[in-house]
Each structure stands twice: as structure tokens, then as C-alpha cells.
Amino acid sequence: MSSKVPSHKPLVWLPFAAGGMFAALLLPVAILLTTGLILPDATSYEAAHAFASNWLGKLVLFGFVLLPVWHAAHRLRVTAYDFGVRADSLVAWIVYPGAALLSVLAVVFLLQI
Amino acid sequence: MTVQNRQIEVLRYDPERDETPRFETFTVPCKEEWVVLDALTYIKDELDPSLTFRWSCHMAVCGSCGMQVDNKPTLSCKAFVRDYGEKIRVEPLANFPIERDLVISQDDFMEKLQRGRPWIIPEQKREVEDGPYVQTPMQLDDIKEHTMCINCLLCYAACPVYALERDFVGPAALTLMYRYNADSRDAGWDERREVFAGHGGVWECSFVGACSDVCPKHVEPATAIQKGKMDSAVDYFTRFLMPGGGK
Amino acid sequence: MARRPYPQEVDRFKWWIADPHFNRPYYLDYIARESTCIFIALYTILFVWGLGALASGPEAFAGFMGAMQSGWGLALQLVILAFALYHTVTWFMLAPQGMKPLRMKNGKRVPATRVMQVLYGAFAAATVVTLLLVWVLLP
Numbered sequence: 001m002s003s004k005v006p007s008h009k010p011l012v013w014l015p016f017a018a019g020g021m022f023a024a025l026l027l028p029v030a031i032l033l034t035t036g037l038i039l040p041d042a043t044s045y046e047a048a049h050a051f052a053s054n055w056l057g058k059l060v061l062f063g064f065v066l067l068p069v070w071h072a073a074h075r076l077r078v079t080a081y082d083f084g085v086r087a088d089s090l091v092a093w094i095v096y097p098g099a100a101l102l103s104v105l106a107v108v109f110l111l112q113i
Numbered sequence: 114m115t116v117q118n119r120q121i122e123v124l125r126y127d128p129e130r131d132e133t134p135r136f137e138t139f140t141v142p143c144k145e146e147w148v149v150l151d152a153l154t155y156i157k158d159e160l161d162p163s164l165t166f167r168w169s170c171h172m173a174v175c176g177s178c179g180m181q182v183d184n185k186p187t188l189s190c191k192a193f194v195r196d197y198g199e200k201i202r203v204e205p206l207a208n209f210p211i212e213r214d215l216v217i218s219q220d221d222f223m224e225k226l227q228r229g230r231p232w233i234i235p236e237q238k239r240e241v242e243d244g245p246y247v248q249t250p251m252q253l254d255d256i257k258e259h260t261m262c263i264n265c266l267l268c269y270a271a272c273p274v275y276a277l278e279r280d281f282v283g284p285a286a287l288t289l290m291y292r293y294n295a296d297s298r299d300a301g302w303d304e305r306r307e308v309f310a311g312h313g314g315v316w317e318c319s320f321v322g323a324c325s326d327v328c329p330k331h332v333e334p335a336t337a338i339q340k341g342k343m344d345s346a347v348d349y350f351t352r353f354l355m356p357g358g359g360k
Numbered sequence: 361m362a363r364r365p366y367p368q369e370v371d372r373f374k375w376w377i378a379d380p381h382f383n384r385p386y387y388l389d390y391i392a393r394e395s396t397c398i399f400i401a402l403y404t405i406l407f408v409w410g411l412g413a414l415a416s417g418p419e420a421f422a423g424f425m426g427a428m429q430s431g432w433g434l435a436l437q438l439v440i441l442a443f444a445l446y447h448t449v450t451w452f453m454l455a456p457q458g459m460k461p462l463r464m465k466n467g468k469r470v471p472a473t474r475v476m477q478v479l480y481g482a483f484a485a486a487t488v489v490t491l492l493l494v495w496v497l498l499p
Binding site for chain 1: 277312314342346349350
Binding site: 126128129133134181183184185186205207208209210211212218251254255271273276277319320321322323325326327333335336339340343 | 365369467
């Protein structure tokens with residue numbers, strides 16, 4: 001029986017799958033709201049600020065960054081390979097830290113509000 | 114009974130004479146009920162006995178006669194000539210090395226299939242007098258479609274991941290591994306882990322889904338592999354992240 | 361007679377343009393579905409940018425939203441919305457194919473079409489509830 005570590009892909013695949021489901025369910029309505037085509041008052045400074053001022057609001061806004069960004073990062077890695085980019089490790093070192101950076105930035109900004 | 118002439122455009126490759134494969138066109142008087150395999154048999158019997166292809170059962174059970182028919186991986190015994198045009202292009206299965214004419218080399222698949230240990234590895238071995246390993250109809254139903262594989266390799270010919278990444282264990286072999294991993298009588302997960310969830314295993318699959326589309330037996334390899342990913346993820350986290358979770 | 365197998369290789373840049381005659385254009389569909397991630401990534405960048413503007417104050421946020429809701433910003437968002445919806449459709453199409461079958465009380469499998477109906481129902485509910493919540497929370 002081997003105790004060798006199998007692929008570490010589950011670490012990035014589970015966030016990918018969770019983010020994919022989240023994005024499928026909720027991203028269209030988020031985009032619809034930020035276009036201002038529906039409920040335009042929601043994108044006013046007052047409304048957005050009020051929403052982001054309490055912890056639940058911060059958590060929701062953070063979720064809209066965290067889940068889709070890890071979904072997109074992992075799929076970007078796969079897509080790069082599909083388009084013939086063979087430097088898979090290099091791509092991984094760009095997309096995952098990129099997603100981490102956006103997640104951290106979101107936290108920093110939300111804490112400033 | 115109507116007979117109609119068809120142009121059968123066959124890829125030929127003679128390893129002793131040809132540097133590269135070439136097409137050769139035969140005019141074949143096809144009967145209405147003929148399949149592409151019948152047309153090839155006609156060519157071999159009447160026009161060119163050197164034409165080489167594999168077949169055995171002529172009824173979609175043996176899995177020997179897989180070919181690209183009009184650029185789609187197909188069992189030639191299931192491809193009715195009447196469903197195609199005047200001209201039918203027949204090539205060996207994509208992604209595999211061509212041995213001769215329509216015969217491909219299965220070496221890579223055979224090696225991977227064996228590495229996957231596609232047989233029941235029981236928790237406790239039973240002797241003959243202990244009776245058979247039993248399973249309820251519901252337990253069988255959980256894996257039923259994944260047990261129907263005839264190793265025809267159409268799924269490998271359809272899979273772009275296999276085409277691009279030769280270490281990929283591939284749809285049929287991974288499906289068979291899933292089928293045993295998920296079998297209620299099996300306890301071989303540990304032995305299969307490295308091949309199933311390591312380099313070349315289920316994580317290489319990007320769920321294009323073409324394997325399930327071309328499968329003549331509705332084995333649904335794409336589904337088996339995605340379910341295998343979920344099982345592997347659960348195994349990974351219980352094994353490496355939970356304290357004392359290693360099996 | 362020595363074996364001399366002839367290798368069949370695909371072009372790693374253009375393989376998906378090739379057109380094997382499946383029941384639908386699998387490779388193109390696949391690339392279209394995967395490409396939605398470019399637009400989702402773009403949107404999350406815009407979103408974080410917007411959070412930064414919100415943290416900077418009213419002028420910065422008004423400037424950001426003004427750009428987002430100008431002609432070009434709106435056009436970009438509508439393109440992103442189209443790809444996001446395409447992601448939703450393809451994700452729901454794959455979901456029942458990628459999971460263990462759910463079973464009804466009588467032991468029969470829940471059909472894939474039913475799983476998709478539930479997912480679309482959840483999508484509609486999530487959309488409506490979000491809009492209602494935003495409407496209720498508006499000052």
C-alpha cells in the first residue's frame with residue numbers, strides 16, 4: 001500500500017466547483033444590479049456604503065469576490081492549457097496568487113468602509 | 114433489395130512501404146442494410162485483400178471494429194451506410210499510433226488498464242466454500258452503466274485531453290477503476306489511489322464530455338470521472354488534512 | 361516484420377477548431393464554456409475596484425459607477441452578463457452529469473431533467489430574492 005501523496009488538485013478544485021455553482025446562481029443578478037438597469041438607487045454611494053457598513057453586508061460582498069474569483073482562476077489555468085500554453089506551473093503561479101491578491105484586496109477595502 | 118455504389122475513402126498505411134498514411138478510394142456496391150464494416154469486408158474479399166482492419170462479432174459487443182467514420186469515432190458494425198453520403202471516409206481511431214491501415218496500437222491503453230487494477234479487491238478474500246461476494250440490486254444499480262464497457266477505445270479517440278496529454282489514464286480505464294472503487298464488494302481504493310488520483314488520473318480530465326457522446330454502450334465515462342473526482346477530493350481531505358484521518 | 365507504428369498527433373493550439381462530427385460540436389462548445397471564466401475574472405476585478413472606490417469616498421465611488429454605467433461600461437457589463445448567463449446554462453447542463461444519482465423514495469433515480477429543473481428554480485429564486493432584498497434594504 002502506497003502512502004504517496006496523490007494530486008493536490010482537490011485544494012483548487014473544490015473552490016472551483018463551489019465558485020462555479022455560486023456564480024451560476026448569483027452572478028447574473030449581481031451584474032444586472034451594477035449595470036443600474038434595475039433598482040438604480042442600489043448603486044448610489046449612500047446605499048452601497050450603508051450595505052457595506054455592517055458585517056453581514058461585508059460578508060456578502062466578500063462572497064461575491066471570493067467564490068467567483070477562485071472559480072475563474074482555476075478555469076483560466078485549464079483554459080491556458082487548452083489554448084496550448086504548456087507552462088502549467090507558471091500559469092498556476094499567476095492565476096492562484098492573482099485570485100489571492102484580489103481576495104485580500106477585497107478584505108482590506110471592506111474593512112476600510 | 115437496392116444496391117447503391119458508394120465511394121469508400123480508406124486511410125492506408127503499410128509500415129513496410131509507406132512513410133506516411135495515404136487515402137485510397139474504393140467503389141463499393143453497398144446493399145441497403147449494409148454497415149461500414151460490410152463495405153470494408155467487400156473491399157477485402159473482392160478488391161484488395163491486403164486491406165487490414167479488426168473486427169469480430171459484427172453486433173456491437175466485442176468492441177474490435179472502432180474507426181473514425183466521417184471523422185467521428187464509431188463502431189463500424191453500427192454505422193449504417195445508408196446514414197452517410199455518397200462518399201464515406203474511414204480512418205483508424207484518432208489519437209492512437211497506426212499499426213497498419215485501420216488497425217491501431219492498443220499498447221498504451223492495455224498498459225494503463227492493467228495499472229488500474231480493474232478487478233474486485235475484497236476486504237476479506239472468500240474461499241469457494243464461503244460462497245460468492247453478494248450485492249443487492251440497488252448496489253449494482255449505483256454502478257451499472259459503468260460496468261458495460263467493451264474496451265472499444267472510441268472514448269480515447271474522442272478525448273482531447275488524451276490527445277494532448279499522453280500520461281492521461283483516459284476515459285475507459287478511469288471509468289473501470291471508478292466502477293470497482295464504487296463497487297460495494299470492493300476495498301481496493303488504497304491500491305488504486307496513485308493511478309486514479311495521482312498524475313494522469315481523474316484530475317487531468319476537464320469534462321469535455323465527448324467520451325460519453327461517442328460511447329456505444331452508454332457507459333458515461335464523463336460522469337464516472339466527475340464522481341471519481343468528488344470521491345478523490347473527500348479521500349484527500351480526510352487523509353491529509355484531518356488529524357489521524359489517514360486510512 | 362518490424363513494427364513501425366505511425367503516431368497520430370493533434371495541434372495543441374488548434375485542436376479545438378478541428379471538427380470531429382459528434383452529435384454536437386463538443387470541442388467548440390467546451391472552449392466557449394471555459395472561456396466564460398475570462399469574463400467572470402474580469403467582473404471580479406471590476407467588483408474589487410468598486411469596493412476600493414467605495415472605501416475611498418463618495419467622489420471616487422460616483423466616478424467608478426459613472427464609468428460602469430456609461431455607454432462603454434454598460435456595453436462591457438452586458439457582454440459580461442451574457443457570458444455569465446452562458447456559464448449558468450452550461451453549468452446546469454453539466455451538473456447532473458457530474459454527480460452521483462439522487463434517488464426517489466421508490467429507489468428510482470431522479471432524472472437529469474428534474475435536477476436541471478431544480479437548479480433553474482434555484483436560479484430564479486436566488487435572483488428574485490436578491491432583488492427583493494435589495495429593494496427592501498434601499499433607504
